[in-house]
Amino acid sequence: MNAERLFLYSLLLILHFISCASKDSINTTKIIRDGDVLISKGNSFALGFFSPGKSSNRYLGICEQRNVSVWSTNVSGEEADTSVAQLLDSGNFVVVQESGNILWQSFDSPTHYVLPGMKLGLDLKKGLDRFLSSWRSADDPGIGDYSYRVNPSGSPQIFLYKGEKRVWRTSPWPWRPQRRSYNTKFVNDQDEIGMATAIPADDSVMTRLLVVHTVVF
Known part of the structure; x- marks a missing residue:
């Protein structure tokens, strides 16, 4: 089983066993480390680090429940000092201010x-x-x-x-x-x-x- 498939299966297991306790957001006081996962509120998408295929490099990616990677970090985004990052049930990963203003979103990249x-x-x-x-x-x-x-x-x-x-x-x-x-x-x-x-x-x-x-x- 290659690393990407293992990563996707791991996310699916997390989606299955963790529902109410899962988190879909982080703020600037939290860090996403390798092994951490964000899960959208409706358990449709998960965000975490993975190594595609035979690669030894690690990338931040989003996958859905059908074992499909739908987004990965081959582009750069903007950073914000006061913001919250959230994975939505649409599969969109957004960085928003407390006011709700979207500073960056994966759907734009x-x-x-x-x-x-x-x-x-x-x-x-x-x-x-x-x-x-x-x-x-x-x-x-x-x-x-x-x-x-x-x-x-x-x-x-x-x-x-x-x-x-x-x-x-x-x-x-x-x-x-x-x-x-x-x-x-x-x-x-x-x-x-x-x-x-x-x-x-x-x-x-x-x-x-x-x-x-x-x-x-």
Whole structure:
């Protein structure tokens, strides 16, 4: 059993045996150490350190109950002096002030996975470009060769790139998903250009989009 699978199974066991006593938040007086786990309030997601595949390096990651890693630290974030970090049931890891103002969130720095509630594309107000990037390999969650991003030139489209080469694209705007289960819409206005995903009313069905180092699902 490789290290990543062992980590995910360990998190699942924790999700099963720890419910009411689990914590989904930390503040600046607490430290997440290797072996510590944050569990979202509804026991849907867990955050902790792991070593993917055969790698000996440790990364901070989020996994869901189906043994799937949905986010990992291949990007950097901002630090705050007075803040609380919380793992939400959506899978979003947020750093918030006591007032509730979000200082940083993992949904603004997607890696290889789209969860319901995420957005891809340009946030013109915040100056964000949210896009997916594959892992380098099954053992390394660093930024790989493939990326899935919005190109706003002309009629906006979403392209799959291998390096700088376009290898696949969606239809031009107004883009509509081929399957209703995707529960997405394309936004093109003065504030943002991109794809917005919604959390389905029936949370028993959750469609996901994943970019891996060999192919896209």
